Amino acid sequence: METLRQSDSIVVARPADELYDMVADVTRMGEWSPICKACWWDGGGGARVGATFTGRNELPERTWETRSEVVAADRGREFAFVVEVTGTRWGYTFTPVDGGTEITESWEFPPRAFAVLKERFGDDAPAQIAERRELARTGMAATLAAIKKAAEAG
Numbered sequence: 001m002e003t004l005r006q007s008d009s010i011v012v013a014r015p016a017d018e019l020y021d022m023v024a025d026v027t028r029m030g031e032w033s034p035i036c037k038a039c040w041w042d043g044g045g046g047a048r049v050g051a052t053f054t055g056r057n058e059l060p061e062r063t064w065e066t067r068s069e070v071v072a073a074d075r076g077r078e079f080a081f082v083v084e085v086t087g088t089r090w091g092y093t094f095t096p097v098d099g100g101t102e103i104t105e106s107w108e109f110p111p112r113a114f115a116v117l118k119e120r121f122g123d124d125a126p127a128q129i130a131e132r133r134e135l136a137r138t139g140m141a142a143t144l145a146a147i148k149k150a151a152e153a154g
Contacts, residue, residue, distance in 0.1 A: 004109040004133055008140040009102050014151045016094035016101040017076040022151060023092045023103070024079045026053050032146035034139050035059065047073050053081075059135075086113035105144055107136040 012019055022028060024047035026039040038056045045051030051070045056063065072080035072091065080091030089108040094101050109132065117132075118125040 001111040001114045003111065004129075005106065006133065006136050006140065007104055007106040008137070008144055009104040010144040010148050011097055011100055011102050012148045012151050013100040015076075016096055019101050019103055019147070019151060020076045020079060020092075020094050022147065024073065024075075026055070026081075029055065031150065032143045034142045035135060042067065045070075047079065049073050052084075086110075086116045088113050103144060103147065105140045107140065109133065109136075 026041070026047075029036050030038040035057050036055050037058045039053050042052040042054055045053060047070065049070055049072065051073075052067055053070075054065055054067050056065050067084045068081040068090075069084060070079075070081050071089070072078045076094055078091065078093045080089060082089045087110045089106075089110070091106045091108075093104045093106075095104070096102075109129070114125070114129065117128050121128045
């Protein structure tokens with residue numbers, strides 16, 4: 001199995017450092033994400049490599065929590081984390097452009113994640129993987145639009 005990858009970008013009329021600060025404060029993710037409704041730092045962490053946090057995700061048919069570890073925390077440039085159970089990586093890069101900053105959100109679903117879902121869902125794993133891929137695609141667009149709206153509102 002190859003790693004599945006998705007990404008989406010948006011230009012926001014704010015400096016990269018300010019946008020980084022918004023995104024790296026994972027406790028705010030519930031304000032923007034259509035699926036992740038809340039996050040909290042484990043053990044008083046913060047936006048630094050090695051810090052962990054828990055996120056609560058909600059869909060109409062289920063609610064679940066994941067624990068993630070920050071793997072990139074370069075203020076104004078990149079913030080990324082990996083979901084511990086599956087190895088799925090979510091990342092945000094910040095690139096200065098005319099008129100503001102381009103934020104790119106990315107999602108990487110590695111072979112390890114396929115194995116976890118196969119063990120958990122058996123023959124339904126391919127459908128579960130396809131659903132996660134589609135949720136990542138649509139969720140990124142919605143999340144980025146919400147970040148843009150919040151950032152440009154001041």
